Amino acid sequence: MKIKAFFVALSGLIILTLCSGGVPKQQTEAVQAVQQKIVELEPKEVPDSKSISVTAIGDVLLHSSIYYDASTKTGYDFDPMFQDVKPYLDRTTLTVANQESIMGGEALGVSTYPNFNSPDEIGDTLKDVGVDVVTMANNHTLDKGETGVKHATAQYEKIGMAYTGAYANKEDSEKLTIEDTAEGISVAFLSYTYGTNGIPVPQGKDYLVNLIDKQKIKYDINHAKQQADAVIVSLHFGVEYEDDPNEEQKDLAQFVADQGATAVLGCHPHVLQPVEWLRGKEGNKTLVIYSLGNFIAAQEETDRRIGAAFQFDIVKDGKTVTAKEPRMLLTYLSFSDWQHYRVQPMYQLPEMKSAYEAKKKHMAKLAPDLSFIEKDTSS
Structure with a gap:
């Protein structure tokens, strides 16, 4: 009128x-x-734009020499090993890590390859350096059986650390791992593994570890999209020590993109594999890193000592949520005589310059917009 x-x-x-x-x-x-x-x-509608930042790190795989180096009179202290990279991990809104050696606690006996078991102190260190979420679905999840999974999840709950991919019971497995941020963007984390090194999942207890199954992944992503703005999917897949993804990895990553996931984080090869943008069937862009490599593990080969703090933004414009601005801090695990372990920013190590430049080129070959962090963020 x-x-x-x-x-x-x-x-x-x-x-x-x-x-x-x-x-x-x-x-x-x-x-x-x-x-x-x-x-x-007739006012014009202006989209409500919000953004957060995410960091992802690869395998936290603790071998016997790392335990020895961290041992104290009263337990274990892993904090010094991460201090050089802590400023890069705790400055982003959310940080996720792949805790590959199950945190079953000392009561089960701290152990190394081939059946790993880590003490509770590694959870405390990850919490201290800024990790918010751990992915637990990997080939070592059942190294200490159901008891190990139950202890790990209970300990994560005790210290206030979110986890995904392995659960103590069915009820727990049916709850989505969603992080609500102060910026008003919610992120769901999902995690799956190709297998458990031949250790059978106990009958009727599939909740103990999420195995890769396309129908389950499809259901979980669709369910997560109804409750969260963004969905990050961790996949434990690929071939160990291969620098490039195989066709099976590419196929599965594309399948996840087609379901509308925001990002895919790959682990298992123990070496870095490239970053790539995939286009989903609905036109969405999904950010993929095929392998985050080792973050800390006692493996001597150079490629297995190079890891990454992979970072990107999640931007929400109205109802549209996308990953943007992929960037990476390449890291190097320094040690001598299997002691004095330190995860360090690789750009700070002059002796690694040649390997550093080669790895930068390799990681960006499928994603030319990938940038590399080469400045001190401690101040």
Whole structure:
């Protein structure tokens, strides 16, 4: 009714203008007032843009020499090993890590390859350096059986660390791992593994570890999209020590992109594999890193000592949520005589310059927009 009244008033003013040969000042002001009213009646909608930042690190795989190096009179202290990279991990909104050696606690006996078991202190260290979520679905999840999984999940709950991919019971497995941020963006984390090194999943207890199954992944992603703005999927897949993804990895990553996931984080090869953007069947863009490599593990080969803190933004414009600005801090695990372990920013190590430049080129070959962090963030 107000818009209709405007046109009646405006028509009258135009007729007066044509008949009189001029527009009185009062009439000009009236037209401007009516025009101003129309602007107020039809405001433009401006999308509500929000963003958060995410960091992902690869395998936290603790071998015997790492335990020995971290041992104290009262337990274990892994904190010094991560201090050089802590500033890069705790500055982003969310940080996720692949805790590959199950945190079954000392009561089960701390152990190394081939059946790993880590003490509770590694959880405390990850919490201290800024990790918010751990992925637990990997080939070592069942190294200490159901008891190990139950202890790990209970300990994560005790220290306030979110986890995904392995659960103590069915009820727990049916709850989505969703992180709600102060910026108003919620992120769901999902995690799956190709297998458990031949250790059978106990009958009727599939909840102990999420195995890769396309129908389950499809259901879980669709379910997560109904409750969270973004969905990050961790996949434990690929061939160990291969620098590039195989066709099976590419196929599964594309399948996940087709379901509308925001990002895919790969683990298992123990070496870095490239970053790539995939286009989903609905036109969405999904950010993929095929392998995050080792973050800390006692493996001597150079490629197995190079890891990454992979970072990207999640931007929400209205109802559209996308990953943007992929960037990476390449890391190097320094040690000598199987002791003095330190995860360090690789760009700070002059002796690694050649390997550093080669790895940068390799990681960006499928994603030219990938940038590399080469500055101190501690201040």
